[in-house]
Amino acid sequence: MSAVPVTIRRTVELQIDGDAVRVPEGSTILDACKARGLDIPTLCYGETLTPVNACRVCMVEVEGSRVLVPSCARKAEDGMVVRTRSDRVDHSRKMVLEFLGSSVDLSTTQHVDRWNREYGAAPERYGPPAPPAPEGARDRAQAGRHHAGDGQTAATVAQPVKIDNENYVRDYAKCILCYKCVEGCGTDWQNTFAIAVAGRGFDARIATEFDAPLPDSACVYCGNCIAVCPTGALMFKSEYDLRQAGGWDESAQTVTETICSYCGVGCSLELHVQDNTIVKVTSPLDHGVTHGNLCVKGRFGFQYVQNRAPGADDGA
Amino acid sequence: MDLKLLDSPPTTAERDAVDGVLGPPASAWVGGERGADGHAALGGHAARAQRHLLLPVLHEVQGRIGWISPAALGYVCRRLTIPPAEAYGVASFYALFALEPRAPLVTHVCTDIACMCRGSSELVAELERTVGPAGEHPGNGRSIWLESPCLGMCERAPAALVTRAGDEAHEHEIAPASASDVAAALASADAPSPPPPLVPQAGDPSLRLLRRIGRVDPGSLDSYRAAGGYAALRAAIDMGPAGVIREVTDSRLLGRGGAAFPTGRKWDAVARNPVRPHYLVCNADESEPGTFKDRVVIEHDPFALVEAMTIAGFATGCERAFVYLRGEYPLAWERLSTAITGARARGFLGDDVMGAGVRFDIELRKGAGAYICGEETALFNSIEGYRGEPRSKPPFPVDSGLFSKPTVVNNVESLINVLDIVLEGGAAFARIGTEQSTGTRLFCLSGCVERPGLYEAPFGVKLGELLEMAGGVAGGRQLKAVLLGGAAGAFVGPDKLDLELSFEATREVGTTLGSGVIMAFDETVDLVPVLLRIAAFFRDESCGQCVPCRVGTVRQQEALLRLASERPRGTVADELALLDEIGQAMRDASICGLGQTAANAIDSAVRELRVFERAAG
Numbered sequence A: 001m002s003a004v005p006v007t008i009r010r011t012v013e014l015q016i017d018g019d020a021v022r023v024p025e026g027s028t029i030l031d032a033c034k035a036r037g038l039d040i041p042t043l044c045y046g047e048t049l050t051p052v053n054a055c056r057v058c059m060v061e062v063e064g065s066r067v068l069v070p071s072c073a074r075k076a077e078d079g080m081v082v083r084t085r086s087d088r089v090d091h092s093r094k095m096v097l098e099f100l101g102s103s104v105d106l107s108t109t110q111h112v113d114r115w116n117r118e119y120g121a122a123p124e125r126y127g128p129p130a131p132p133a134p135e136g137a138r139d140r141a142q143a144g145r146h147h148a149g150d151g152q153t154a155a156t157v158a159q160p161v162k163i164d165n166e167n168y169v170r171d172y173a174k175c176i177l178c179y180k181c182v183e184g185c186g187t188d189w190q191n192t193f194a195i196a197v198a199g200r201g202f203d204a205r206i207a208t209e210f211d212a213p214l215p216d217s218a219c220v221y222c223g224n225c226i227a228v229c230p231t232g233a234l235m236f237k238s239e240y241d242l243r244q245a246g247g248w249d250e251s252a253q254t255v256t257e258t259i260c261s262y263c264g265v266g267c268s269l270e271l272h273v274q275d276n277t278i279v280k281v282t283s284p285l286d287h288g289v290t291h292g293n294l295c296v297k298g299r300f301g302f303q304y305v306q307n308r309a310p311g312a313d314d315g316a
Numbered sequence B: 001m002d003l004k005l006l007d008s009p010p011t012t013a014e015r016d017a018v019d020g021v022l023g024p025p026a027s028a029w030v031g032g033e034r035g036a037d038g039h040a041a042l043g044g045h046a047a048r049a050q051r052h053l054l055l056p057v058l059h060e061v062q063g064r065i066g067w068i069s070p071a072a073l074g075y076v077c078r079r080l081t082i083p084p085a086e087a088y089g090v091a092s093f094y095a096l097f098a099l100e101p102r103a104p105l106v107t108h109v110c111t112d113i114a115c116m117c118r119g120s121s122e123l124v125a126e127l128e129r130t131v132g133p134a135g136e137h138p139g140n141g142r143s144i145w146l147e148s149p150c151l152g153m154c155e156r157a158p159a160a161l162v163t164r165a166g167d168e169a170h171e172h173e174i175a176p177a178s179a180s181d182v183a184a185a186l187a188s189a190d191a192p193s194p195p196p197p198l199v200p201q202a203g204d205p206s207l208r209l210l211r212r213i214g215r216v217d218p219g220s221l222d223s224y225r226a227a228g229g230y231a232a233l234r235a236a237i238d239m240g241p242a243g244v245i246r247e248v249t250d251s252r253l254l255g256r257g258g259a260a261f262p263t264g265r266k267w268d269a270v271a272r273n274p275v276r277p278h279y280l281v282c283n284a285d286e287s288e289p290g291t292f293k294d295r296v297v298i299e300h301d302p303f304a305l306v307e308a309m310t311i312a313g314f315a316t317g318c319e320r321a322f323v324y325l326r327g328e329y330p331l332a333w334e335r336l337s338t339a340i341t342g343a344r345a346r347g348f349l350g351d352d353v354m355g356a357g358v359r360f361d362i363e364l365r366k367g368a369g370a371y372i373c374g375e376e377t378a379l380f381n382s383i384e385g386y387r388g389e390p391r392s393k394p395p396f397p398v399d400s401g402l403f404s405k406p407t408v409v410n411n412v413e414s415l416i417n418v419l420d421i422v423l424e425g426g427a428a429f430a431r432i433g434t435e436q437s438t439g440t441r442l443f444c445l446s447g448c449v450e451r452p453g454l455y456e457a458p459f460g461v462k463l464g465e466l467l468e469m470a471g472g473v474a475g476g477r478q479l480k481a482v483l484l485g486g487a488a489g490a491f492v493g494p495d496k497l498d499l500e501l502s503f504e505a506t507r508e509v510g511t512t513l514g515s516g517v518i519m520a521f522d523e524t525v526d527l528v529p530v531l532l533r534i535a536a537f538f539r540d541e542s543c544g545q546c547v548p549c550r551v552g553t554v555r556q557q558e559a560l561l562r563l564a565s566e567r568p569r570g571t572v573a574d575e576l577a578l579l580d581e582i583g584q585a586m587r588d589a590s591i592c593g594l595g596q597t598a599a600n601a602i603d604s605a606v607r608e609l610r611v612f613e614r615a616a617g
Helices: A029-035 A087-103 A112-119 A180-185 A224-228 A237-244 A296-300 B012-022 B044-048 B051-065 B070-080 B084-091 B120-130 B179-187 B221-226 B231-251 B263-272 B293-300 B302-316 B330-345 B376-384 B412-424 B426-430 B463-469 B503-508 B527-541 B547-564 B572-589 B593-597 B600-607 B611-615
Strands: A011-016 A019-024 A059-062 A081-083 A168-170 A196-198 A205-207 A234-236 A253-259 A268-274 A277-282 B105-110 B143-148 B160-164 B170-174 B278-284 B318-325 B350-353 B358-366 B407-411 B440-447 B453-458 B479-484 B490-492 B517-522
Touching (some): A011 A029, A019 A029, A059 A087, A087 A112, A087 B572, A168 A237, A180 A224, A196 B084, A224 A234, A234 A237, A237 A277, A277 A296, B012 B070, B051 B070, B051 B084, B051 B358, B143 B160, B143 B179, B221 B330, B231 B263, B263 B302, B293 B302, B293 B330, B302 B318, B302 B330, B302 B412, B318 B376, B407 B412, B412 B426, B453 B463, B463 B479, B527 B600, B572 B593
Parallel strands (some): A011 A081, B105 B143, B278 B318, B278 B407, B318 B358, B440 B517
Antiparallel strands (some): A011 A019, A059 A081, A168 A234, A196 A205, A253 A268, B350 B358, B440 B453
16 A cells, blocks of 8 residues: 655634634635634535635625625635724625615524624615515516616515425525525536526526426435525425424424435435424535435435324324 | 436527537437437537537527527537526526517617717607507517617717517617617618718827728728738737737736726736636627727727737737627627638638737627626636626636636727837837826717717826817706716716826726716706616626625615605615615625626715705705
8 A cells, every 4th residue: 555645734824803823725714714713604605615705794804905805715825914893894794684684585594683683784774675576577587677666665585485396495585696506506516407596686596497397407306405505495395384384393303313224325314303203304514425415315215214004103 | 417408399490590500410319309308418528618609509599589498598508518507597697688589679779878868768758659668569579679778879879779580680770769760670670881980080190099990991901901900910920929018018008998907917927827728808898888989999990909919819828819799789790700700811810820820819709788797707707608797806817717717808998009009119108198097098978068979088188178079068058977987987076177087097086987988967967867777777787696786786776766756764864874885885895896886976976966965955
């Protein structure tokens, strides 16, 4: 066996909020901030995905840069002077949170209430929300054309939820257009390319070709898009149905870790169980085999576990 | 790549349109019917390497069929091995592509700010009365009219663009356009002969960039050469690439597209970059409202651009170049295509340019109605067959640009300056203009001036002098405001007529020359609708990638609508403070220049002209 190659990673030293920080070369500013224990809000950032720096909530000030820079994507450099809580930074974060909060349903997005308080974001100050778009209207929006209204209501992406298969739903009223599902479906992981960003501007949306239903699209139901969705726009149908019925209760759920039994790869599964029923399946993002990804069998093929004989006791 | 395509075969016409661009399929497998499972996994790297043909193919389908059907898109995807969701994402990005059946004849009527000063609102009102509402078929079902952002015909405002799809597809501009012109165009689309250039200084011996306009035949290489054409390329070849870059650096030429980056430094960085190949891209996606300079140059002196690009490619080691021309310029497209073909036929492009062993050629690409594609990295994505979304910088184009290779990207006006720099030397060029802004500048005068048109003047000319050259305010009325630099620029009041037009002097007073727009508004123009149009423009043209711009442009428009209707949330001052907050976030946190400048004109109107404070009494 040949010798194990030794890689010596260079480090870079930068200043964050006045403190010197040393991180391995290639780290992002966000990595460096995390190493300092700083809490930088992120939405489109995913630890298993290529940064797209689209949400702009993680912006920081870098001395010498005319504009703020996205900490999730910008590499740390020697001598960089970074400020994570300047007035400009706080203002931008507040506005991004307001822009999203006033146009998107963030009711199932983690941390948003805390961030709104921390940055003084008040999404309601843009006025009452405009009525939701009829089914399919946003999917037919033509680039470069819009209906302006009178400004008395705030435009939103509200629209009916798309339910076209038994596995998961797409509630694009909750979509912040973070691109993570597109990346997970595309070159970052699955290479299926069933979805892409379509349209332009405020009418930009995640879509299959011509808004075709998922069963007609290239979707293979791996659910890796659900795994990376930060807002609950993509959701197990089982979770969606429970939420609709008012029965979703995370405090009553347990998580059972196991290994997928379908093939020899050995993917880790986390079975989320409520009332002795599997309500969704995830895999740890930091798992060396899956990086959070599964295939349709591991993700959705769990019904056999809980098939109960007619009349049998509910397992209690 | 395993593709899953929607289940419908293209029509013969659709197939012909696609094959017309890509050539016939290499085998029946590619072009033929797919398997029963709906999957196709053919084409491989060779097909995927042709992805940059996606935009030209979509243009062809749109032009021949009048819309891009699911079946046509599916066939395109199969030929180029592109996932249909991605191709749909690209097609739906552009305003000029229809993804639902549409009338074959479409007249796009400009309702942007320069045309607003010249009666576009009345034109639209008359069309609504006589023809019908925008987008609706007037009786025959064969034609519609649509409102359009700036068509870049501001010197002949109000303008319209007629596009006819079908086997005899063609496009032409009507400017100035009346309601009866538009109605006639909707009835039949015979193209009128193109008008002469509106360059009021034509023939003035002091002209440099415009000296051949109107004096050479734009279709004739001989005419261009008789006027001194190709002397610069000969001189460039004699001095060698390093010599050319030295002269351009010494000239201190700053980019004319809006960002004013030193051209010499850009060229030098690419020339020194060891990564190959290098690409040259000419940004002719002139879409800034009020800008028409590049169109006039290309329409009337296309060989100048071809020659200048050849010099740029020679100097920076690029063998392949692209011109990205905006889709709304049919005459410029036709003339530049002819010039490129003509130059190639005579050995001024190709494997052995001018017999000097220089390999260089130019491909033309057409935008499809997206202002954002004028942003250089969005432009690269558009050429490569992706959505025209800007990339994050760094890396900068000189390191990683088109096809992720070192790329020189220059505006048309920047490039044609190089001809005289090579002939006269950089030092002589640097003596023209001001200390920091060397050379002359093309100024697009439009709006309420007596003689709108394209003007050339040395940097340092005063704003008032330029307006005088254009005959002053039309009808002898009082000047109310001037918009400098287009929708991404800023308004100044009549107190700024002494403003020296140079990069440094405009920067000092917090405004910009941008793309050379000088749009005058007289006392009769209500600026509030102008601001609303600018806000609508940015909302329409935001690519949607980043939150500050995607939502900020909407919230900005909503606040303006409330101010305009005098129904503010809270007080007028509250709304102005909100606009300021929105603008600050867009400026600080947007990915690209579009979002960063989307509040500038509105901000300047509020601060400098106090538009809403007056309205509030």
